[in-house]
Amino acid sequence: MVEQAETLRRKPLSRDGVLRAAVALADGTGIESLSMRKLAQDLGVVPMALYKHVANKDELLDGMIDVVVAEIDPPVPDADWKAAVRKRILSARQVLRRHPWAPLAIESRTMPTPAVLGYLDSMVGTFRAGGFSADLTHHVMHAMGSRILGFSQELFDASRRAGRSGTTDPEPPTALPPEAAARFPHLAEIAAAASHDEASVVGQGCDDQFEFEFALDLLLDGIERLRQQGWTSSHRSR
Structure with a gap:
C-alpha cells in the first residue's frame, strides 16, 4: 500500500488515481478509515483537490466499487x-x-x-x-x-x-x-x-x-x- 501511494503521489492527480488510492487505503486499513481528509493526506494534496475528481464520498465509493468490479475476469x-x-x-x-x-x-x-x-x-x-x-x-x-x-x-x-x-x-x-x-x-x-x-x-x-x-x-x-x-x-x- 505504501509503495502504491508513493507512486500515485508522483503522478498528476486524476480521477483514476484518486479511486485507486482510495481502494488501497480501504484494503490496508478498512473502509471505516476512509475519509476525504485521510485520502488527501495519503496522496499528499489538500482535501479540496479531490473534489475536482469526485463530488463527494458517495461518488468516491461508487468509483471504488467500479475499480474493484473491473478486476473480475471478462466473459468467455x-x-x-x-x-x-x-x-x-x-x-x-x-x-x-x-x-x-x-x-x-x-x-x-x-x-x-x-x-x-x-x-x-x-x-x-x-x-x-x-x-x-x-x-x-x-x-x-x-x-x-x-x-x-x-x-x-x-x-x-x-x-x-x-x-x-x-x-x-x-x-x-x-x-x-x-x-x-x-x-x-x-x-x-x-x-x-x-x-x-x-x-x-x-x-x-x-x-x-x-x-x-x-x-x-x-x-x-x-x-x-x-x-x-x-x-x-x-x-x-x-
Missing part, C-alpha cells in the same frame, strides 16, 4: 453457460477476497454502480446465450442473489459480515452450548458435522470457500435441470 465467448458462469463467479469471489470491504460497500448502495450493472447484464447475457428464457433467467438471478457477485450472507457465521470490513479476521463458529444443543438438536447435529479436525488445513469450523462452491454447484445443477425441462414461471404450484 462461446463457452458452456455453466462453466462460464461458475468461472466468473469464482473470479468475482477472488476479487472480493482481495478487497474484503467491497461486499458491504456494494450492499450499501441504493443503486448499483455502472460496473456492477454491466457485470450483471453480461451474466444475464450468458444465461440467455445458453438457452435460458427471459422468464427463467429472471428467477435464476433472484435465486443466485449476491452469490452472482461472489459473496453471500453466511447463515451460521455472523462474524463473516464483520470480517468483510477488513478490520479483523472472522473467527470460526463455536459449538452450540449444551442447553441450546438440547433445544435445537438438528442445528447441533449439522454444526458438529461441519467441523474439521484441528489438523485440517482450514482449521476448525466451516471451510468458507468449500461451502461457497458447494452451494454454487447445487444452484447451477438445479438451474440446468430447469433449463432442460423448459421451465417457466407458469409451472409454479398454486
Whole structure:
C-alpha cells in the first residue's frame, strides 16, 4: 500500500488515481478509515483537490466499487453457460477476497454502480446465450442473489459480515452450548458435522470457500435441470 501511494503521489492527480488510492487505503486499513481528509493526506494534496475528481464520498465509493468490479475476469465467448458462469463467479469471489470491504460497500448502495450493472447484464447475457428464457433467467438471478457477485450472507457465521470490513479476521463458529444443543438438536447435529479436525488445513469450523462452491454447484445443477425441462414461471404450484 505504501509503495502504491508513493507512486500515485508522483503522478498528476486524476480521477483514476484518486479511486485507486482510495481502494488501497480501504484494503490496508478498512473502509471505516476512509475519509476525504485521510485520502488527501495519503496522496499528499489538500482535501479540496479531490473534489475536482469526485463530488463527494458517495461518488468516491461508487468509483471504488467500479475499480474493484473491473478486476473480475471478462466473459468467455462461446463457452458452456455453466462453466462460464461458475468461472466468473469464482473470479468475482477472488476479487472480493482481495478487497474484503467491497461486499458491504456494494450492499450499501441504493443503486448499483455502472460496473456492477454491466457485470450483471453480461451474466444475464450468458444465461440467455445458453438457452435460458427471459422468464427463467429472471428467477435464476433472484435465486443466485449476491452469490452472482461472489459473496453471500453466511447463515451460521455472523462474524463473516464483520470480517468483510477488513478490520479483523472472522473467527470460526463455536459449538452450540449444551442447553441450546438440547433445544435445537438438528442445528447441533449439522454444526458438529461441519467441523474439521484441528489438523485440517482450514482449521476448525466451516471451510468458507468449500461451502461457497458447494452451494454454487447445487444452484447451477438445479438451474440446468430447469433449463432442460423448459421451465417457466407458469409451472409454479398454486
